[in-house]
Amino acid sequence: MDRPLPNEAMKISRMLAIVAICACIVFSYAYAGSSSSQTAYARALVKTSIGIAKNSDLDFGDAFPGDASFAVTPDSVKAAKFTVTGEPTRAYNIMLPSQLILTTGNGVGIDRQMMINRFNSSPSRTGKLNASGMETLTVGATRAAITNTQESGNYSGVFTVTVIYQ
Numbered sequence: 001m002d003r004p005l006p007n008e009a010m011k012i013s014r015m016l017a018i019v020a021i022c023a024c025i026v027f028s029y030a031y032a033g034s035s036s037s038q039t040a041y042a043r044a045l046v047k048t049s050i051g052i053a054k055n056s057d058l059d060f061g062d063a064f065p066g067d068a069s070f071a072v073t074p075d076s077v078k079a080a081k082f083t084v085t086g087e088p089t090r091a092y093n094i095m096l097p098s099q100l101i102l103t104t105g106n107g108v109g110i111d112r113q114m115m116i117n118r119f120n121s122s123p124s125r126t127g128k129l130n131a132s133g134m135e136t137l138t139v140g141a142t143r144a145a146i147t148n149t150q151e152s153g154n155y156s157g158v159f160t161v162t163v164i165y166q
């Protein structure tokens with residue numbers, strides 16, 4: 001293979017340099033008007049979660065064998081009382097249990113159990129937090145009639161009240 005002469009090599013080098021410079025000029029003009037860039041900020045706002053805290057329990061008081069069913073209304077001092085907190089003026093849904101069985105002793109047998117149902121609340125079904133992000137929620141329910149053979153003792157059970165933002 002023949003080596004190019006020094007003059008020819010210089011000519012080829014100059015030619016390649018000119019082509020490279022022209023290509024740079026052409027590409028820079030081609031992109032100069034066909035694109036544009038701008039910056040933007042990304043942001044996020046973390047809001048206050050909804051919360052519920054118990055202030056007092058639901059209390060059906062004393063009962064005796066043979067007593068009729070007994071309702072505690074949400075406006076009663078014996079109603080369970082909660083404080084709901086969260087985003088100011090935000091609406092929320094209230095979920096209550098359908099029933100609860102209170103038990104005493106080992107809880108085995110109908111005479112050691114007491115049915116609680118018809119749970120209701122104030123506000124009813126939905127609430128709205130005030131401008132400070134708070135609202136009082138009260139819960140009542142109905143205790144079934146006490147059987148004539150109901151075992152004496154302290155009856156208890158746990159129920160859950162759930163609040164969910166709308």
